[in-house]
Amino acid sequence: MSDKESNWKFADEIVVEPEVIARARQQSLELGIDPIAPSVGAQAAVVAAATDASSIVEIGTGVGVSGLWLLTGGTHATLTSIDSELDHQQHARTFFTEAGIQSNRVRLITGRALDVLPRMNENSYDIVFVDADPQSVIEYVEHGLRLARPGGTVLVAHALWKGRVSDPAQRDDVATGFRTLVTETAASGAVVSALSPVGDGLLQITKLSE
Numbered sequence: 047m048s049d050k051e052s053n054w055k056f057a058d059e060i061v062v063e064p065e066v067i068a069r070a071r072q073q074s075l076e077l078g079i080d081p082i083a084p085s086v087g088a089q090a091a092v093v094a095a096a097t098d099a100s101s102i103v104e105i106g107t108g109v110g111v112s113g114l115w116l117l118t119g120g121t122h123a124t125l126t127s128i129d130s131e132l133d134h135q136q137h138a139r140t141f142f143t144e145a146g147i148q149s150n151r152v153r154l155i156t157g158r159a160l161d162v163l164p165r166m167n168e169n170s171y172d173i174v175f176v177d178a179d180p181q182s183v184i185e186y187v188e189h190g191l192r193l194a195r196p197g198g199t200v201l202v203a204h205a206l207w208k209g210r211v212s213d214p215a216q217r218d219d220v221a222t223g224f225r226t227l228v229t230e231t232a233a234s235g236a237v238v239s240a241l242s243p244v245g246d247g248l249l250q251i252t253k254l255s256e
């Protein structure tokens with residue numbers, strides 16, 4: 047194993063996942079829903095805590111693994127989470143309750159993200175977390191940058207998409223979409239961005255004040 051591989055493995059395995067999130071992860075895997083890695087969750091929690099986030103949007107609730115991590119860091123935050131599958135959100139609601147999170151801190155919206163996002167207020171959110179269907183990731187980030195307040199951050203899970211983004215020979219739509227996103231945000235003067243290799247990759251994009 048190379049140094050980089052052992053660093054990556056260590057960073058992933060060192061995270062201690064709270065018990066409720068570990069159970070949500072198990073449920074997610076049983077339902078065939080891909081949850082974020084514990085290291086990605088921990089990093090999202092750090093961003094939420096470091097920015098003292100009060101309002102978070104999540105695109106792709108799943109059964110709540112990422113939302114629980116975000117609220118672990120954003121201890122006073124409210125979470126608005128969108129998913130097209132009611133069944134997934136019902137499981138998530140159970141885990142939020144079991145984690146002791148007050149119901150008025152979590153608003154679950156059932157619907158297709160591209161139908162819901164245009165109706166949401168711009169410049170209003172501290173964090174927008176993107177983890178739904180990867181084919182639409184660029185549109186989700188465009189909406190996320192509109193919804194984020196200046197200084198707010200868009201977090202994009204799976205930004206290295208199964209090792210395919212770093213390999214230019216991989217030209218499928220999803221790998222190309224993530225690669226374009228990473229490249230364009232790195233070159234943009236309107237944001238600062240960083241690509242973390244934890245888990246399956248986490249792209250962090252902070253919107254600069256004008």
Ligand SMILES: C[S@@+](CC[C@H](N)C(=O)[O-])C[C@H]1O[C@@H](n2cnc3c(N)ncnc32)[C@H](O)[C@@H]1O
Pocket residue numbers: 074079080081082105106107108109110111112113128129130131134157158159160177178179
């Ligand atoms: C990878 S899972 C999310 C996992 C979750 N973020 C976690 O870490 O626990 C992707 C989710 O996006 C939802 N989804 C897929 N297409 C969607 C769409 N067009 N609009 C909203 N949600 C969608 C799926 O139902 C699924 O729950």
